[in-house]
Amino acid sequence: MIGGSPDSGRASCFMFRFFPALFFLLSVIVAQGAWREALPGWKYEFPADHGSHPEFKTEWWYFTGNLRAEDGFELGYQLTFFRQGVIPPERKLPASQFIQRDVNFAHFAVSDISKGQFYHFQELSRGAFGQAGFDDGSRLAWIKDWACERTGLHSFRLRASEGGLKINLELESSREPVIHGQDGVSQKSSGEGRASHYYSLTRMNTRGVVEIDGKNYVVNGLTWFDHEWATNQLANNQSGWDWFSIQFQDGSDLMLFQIRMKQGGRDPYSAGTFVDASGNSTEVTYSDFDLVPLEWWTSPDSKARYPVAWKVSIPKLSLDCTVRARFPKQELAADPFSYWEGAVAVFGTRAGSPVSGKGYLEMTGYAGRIVGMQAK
Numbered sequence: 001m002i003g004g005s006p007d008s009g010r011a012s013c014f015m016f017r018f019f020p021a022l023f024f025l026l027s028v029i030v031a032q033g034a035w036r037e038a039l040p041g042w043k044y045e046f047p048a049d050h051g052s053h054p055e056f057k058t059e060w061w062y063f064t065g066n067l068r069a070e071d072g073f074e075l076g077y078q079l080t081f082f083r084q085g086v087i088p089p090e091r092k093l094p095a096s097q098f099i100q101r102d103v104n105f106a107h108f109a110v111s112d113i114s115k116g117q118f119y120h121f122q123e124l125s126r127g128a129f130g131q132a133g134f135d136d137g138s139r140l141a142w143i144k145d146w147a148c149e150r151t152g153l154h155s156f157r158l159r160a161s162e163g164g165l166k167i168n169l170e171l172e173s174s175r176e177p178v179i180h181g182q183d184g185v186s187q188k189s190s191g192e193g194r195a196s197h198y199y200s201l202t203r204m205n206t207r208g209v210v211e212i213d214g215k216n217y218v219v220n221g222l223t224w225f226d227h228e229w230a231t232n233q234l235a236n237n238q239s240g241w242d243w244f245s246i247q248f249q250d251g252s253d254l255m256l257f258q259i260r261m262k263q264g265g266r267d268p269y270s271a272g273t274f275v276d277a278s279g280n281s282t283e284v285t286y287s288d289f290d291l292v293p294l295e296w297w298t299s300p301d302s303k304a305r306y307p308v309a310w311k312v313s314i315p316k317l318s319l320d321c322t323v324r325a326r327f328p329k330q331e332l333a334a335d336p337f338s339y340w341e342g343a344v345a346v347f348g349t350r351a352g353s354p355v356s357g358k359g360y361l362e363m364t365g366y367a368g369r370i371v372g373m374q375a376k
Contacts, residue, residue: 035057036055037056038056038186038232040183041184044177044199049199049227050140051134052083052140056231058229058230060226060227061140061148061227063079063158063223064078064223064245064341065204065224066221066247066359067206067221069219070218075112076113076343077110078107080106083103104124104141105123107332108120108122108160109341110167110210111330111343116327120334121163145159151170155171156171156225157169157171164213165210166210167210168208168209170207173201173204177201178202179198179199181195185198188235188259190268193231194235195230196228197230200245201224202245203247203251204224208220224245224359237261240260241260241363242307242361244312244323244359244360244361246358247359248357249355252275252277253274253275254359256284257270260365266286268286271285271286282317284317288316292310292313294324295307295324296308297328299329299331299367301338302333302367303367304338304340304367309323309324309325319348321347321348321355322346325343326344330343337367337368339363339365339366340364341362345358346358
């Protein structure tokens with residue numbers, strides 16, 4: 001058994017239980033100082049932009065993938081590193097291992113498709129004495145023994161171990177990063193700076209070993225990598241988002257998100273990017289797509305009700321497909337907030353021909369306010 005029952009979350013340190021209070025206290029103490037906003041004109045440079053951007057308040061490195069072993073064993077995985085700034089870089093601090101500028105936390109989850117079991121873990125650290133951090137030589141981000149290491153221009157090694165579950169994966173992209181949005185920014189709501197700098201490596205060939213309860217699986221498949229950094233949070237009238245990453249079998253990829261409004265409907269800045277099999281990208285705007293929930297699942301932990309199957313229509317791409325969870329129970333029920341993040345299967349038609357694929361779906365805001373990401 002891994003960390004208790006297969007579906008249970010585990011706060012890996014005592015401090016994580018008090019993350020909302022800790023975050024609020026630190027924010028009050030260090031409220032002075034300015035953070036840089038995501039504004040048009042950002043020029044992406046690689047590999048430098050794979051690293052951290054401490055002048056922005058919030059940043060994440062987000063890996064999700066679908067893998068398969070030779071014996072038919074299938075799994076989905078997520079490994080995400082978050083940096084939440086609490087002390088702006090311009091503010092001088094006394095030399096001390098106890099005073100850190102960021103709160104570091106990470107999520108690690110595995111979806112055992114064959115058994116319909118979901119395992120998820122979280123770690124939080126101030127980063128004192130090197131326990132967590134960013135940009136340490138080849139390591140982009142780490143927290144204890146969870147780590148993301150850059151091994152080439154667009155290649156990475158991921159490692160995470162918790163209880164009886166381990167991953168050790170090599171990721172490599174043959175494509176250049178896909179930049180989302182316009183003029184270097186992905187706008188999330190109206191107003192200057194209410195945006196992020198956002199790019200993806202949409203189709204990373206992945207191989208390695210996954211261990212579950214002492215049994216090793218040699219796996220391969222595809223990983224989607226998102227890297228995003230910003231300062232402004234969700235606007236007051238926004239409640240959460242639904243985000244899709246889809247890797248079609250014909251070599252094309254799709255990222256799509258809608259930001260839900262508290263009064264209903266979606267924000268006009270909901271958008272996406274379609275990438276064809278040659279790596280050429282096409283922007284998908286608010287008016288280009290429709291998302292319709294088809295099936296719902298209620299979490300026994302958070303009591304949130306999630307749409308676990310969706311109808312996706314993008315007329316300008318002649319694409320109509322259904323996105324369905326490989327199994328419903330893939331919620332990260334955790335502090336300071338719960339959200340659904342899991343492996344999905346995709347099937348439908350494009351230009352009248354059948355299409356299929358796999359991917360990941362993230363849904364936030366269904367279980368309550370998104371602590372640390374939403375305006376007060």
